[in-house]
Amino acid sequence: MPISDTASLQSNNVSYAPAWEAHPPPLGIYIHIPFCAARCIYCDFNTYIDLDHLKTGYVDAAQREIEMVGGALNRPPAQTIFFGGGTPTALAPEHLARLIDACRRVFDLSPTAEITVEANPGSVSAEGLRALRAAGVNRLSFGVQSFDDATLRFLGRIHSADEARQAVDEARRAGFDNINLDLIYGLPRQSLAEWQATLEAALALEPAHLSLYALIVEPGTPLQRSIERGDIPPPDDDEAAAQYEWTLERLARAGYTQYEISNWALAQPGDDRTPRLASQHNLIYWRNQFYVGIGAGAHSYVRGVRYANVRHPQTYMRAVMREQTPDDLPAPALDPATRDPIDVALAQSEQMMLGLRLVREGVSAAQFAQRFGATLEARFGATIDALLARGLLMWDGDRLHLTRRGLLLANQVMAAFLPD
Numbered sequence: 001m002p003i004s005d006t007a008s009l010q011s012n013n014v015s016y017a018p019a020w021e022a023h024p025p026p027l028g029i030y031i032h033i034p035f036c037a038a039r040c041i042y043c044d045f046n047t048y049i050d051l052d053h054l055k056t057g058y059v060d061a062a063q064r065e066i067e068m069v070g071g072a073l074n075r076p077p078a079q080t081i082f083f084g085g086g087t088p089t090a091l092a093p094e095h096l097a098r099l100i101d102a103c104r105r106v107f108d109l110s111p112t113a114e115i116t117v118e119a120n121p122g123s124v125s126a127e128g129l130r131a132l133r134a135a136g137v138n139r140l141s142f143g144v145q146s147f148d149d150a151t152l153r154f155l156g157r158i159h160s161a162d163e164a165r166q167a168v169d170e171a172r173r174a175g176f177d178n179i180n181l182d183l184i185y186g187l188p189r190q191s192l193a194e195w196q197a198t199l200e201a202a203l204a205l206e207p208a209h210l211s212l213y214a215l216i217v218e219p220g221t222p223l224q225r226s227i228e229r230g231d232i233p234p235p236d237d238d239e240a241a242a243q244y245e246w247t248l249e250r251l252a253r254a255g256y257t258q259y260e261i262s263n264w265a266l267a268q269p270g271d272d273r274t275p276r277l278a279s280q281h282n283l284i285y286w287r288n289q290f291y292v293g294i295g296a297g298a299h300s301y302v303r304g305v306r307y308a309n310v311r312h313p314q315t316y317m318r319a320v321m322r323e324q325t326p327d328d329l330p331a332p333a334l335d336p337a338t339r340d341p342i343d344v345a346l347a348q349s350e351q352m353m354l355g356l357r358l359v360r361e362g363v364s365a366a367q368f369a370q371r372f373g374a375t376l377e378a379r380f381g382a383t384i385d386a387l388l389a390r391g392l393l394m395w396d397g398d399r400l401h402l403t404r405r406g407l408l409l410a411n412q413v414m415a416a417f418l419p420d
């Protein structure tokens with residue numbers, strides 16, 4: 001049935017503190033673009049290299065989904081748009097501009113909204129970057145991964161290190177100053193010196209933001225199969241830990257503030273715990289706030305329910321064009337198997353596991369009580385005391401956050417907050 005008669009974000013099916021949920025912070029809007037020129041060996045994202053013929057129809061469907069979702073939620077406030085993938089720059093800039101315009105029409109998008117496009121260095125041109133800037137995009141996130149050409153070839157990336165440098169230069173000339181570089185460390189056979197060379201090459205470009213991820217070998221990827229066959233060794237956890245520890249020191253010396261386990265922003269005058277150049281969109285996830293996901297396989301968290309769209313682009317396009325949606329969720333392409341109502345105990349656990357990833361901001365006791373109507377002490381007192389005693393957590397005023405030791409053992413800390 002049509003959803004135009006559902007009018008707010010307020011939930012009827014979970015027991016959050018009603019004041020928080022009736023007036024949640026502005027939404028984040030994630031838009032998934034599931035097209036790539038080639039498949040990287042480690043990638044298990046929902047992306048396709050043989051569906052270019054669907055691009056125009058896919059944009060039509062995404063535009064329609066934006067209109068339906070924004071209408072169903074009665075034009076809610078939104079603070080960010082994030083185009084992820086896949087490779088969003090596999091689409092023409094005018095396609096991305098059309099989707100941004102649709103968001104502006106049906107969401108109450110803040111005039112200061114962060115609008116990010118993930119881009120691969122091999123898929124951008126000077127003209128395309130200027131068009132994105134003109135469309136209102138104000139942050140670029142380049143999937144660079146390495147500044148070593150042999151490593152890039154090993155990973156299946158389509159660009160070279162020089163092309164990455166050129167892409168950053170062209171982005172600056174097009175007017176972008178908020179540029180993130182994604183890099184991967186902890187690769188099979190990657191020495192500390194090799195990782196150091198990649199990070200130094202990134203620092204030479206003075207990006208506003210760095211996202212540094214340890215390689216994860218995902219099931220079903222070509223990388224996993226090669227490791228299983230014994231063609232290449234698995235990543236060395238000790239080497240990755242040494243690379244991470246060196247990175248913490250090096251980026252601090254270079255003037256970057258670590259605000260999340262894997263994310264750093266160039267420090268700015270007047271920065272608080274959370275730097276001004278932090279990814280505003282990802283902060284919505286780490287603060288456990290609500291977001292809508294547009295596009296094939298995109299995830300949403302709205303009205304206390306987490307859910308995902310159907311994964312395949314063709315199935316997604318058919319679902320949206322049917323213009324039907326469940327009564328209770330703004331989700332025309334819902335995959336019912338993914339519907340996951342988050343009860344209050346789970347939401348509290350997630351608040352801790354996500355919030356503690358923010359290494360300086362952490363979890364505010366007052367905000368926790370305001371959202372859940374229960375104190376941190378009442379809910380997690382014994383767990384917190386045990387982690388304080390082990391030197392893994394510390395209080396900073398009202399905020400609980402990881403210590404340096406807790407940062408290095410973050411998985412253990414997060415696991416302590418898993419629901420019973």
Ligand code: SF4
Pocket residue numbers: 035036037038039040043044045047085086087120143
């Ligand atoms: S470019 Fe990104 S999304 Fe595309 S295959 Fe490579 S890792 Fe996956």
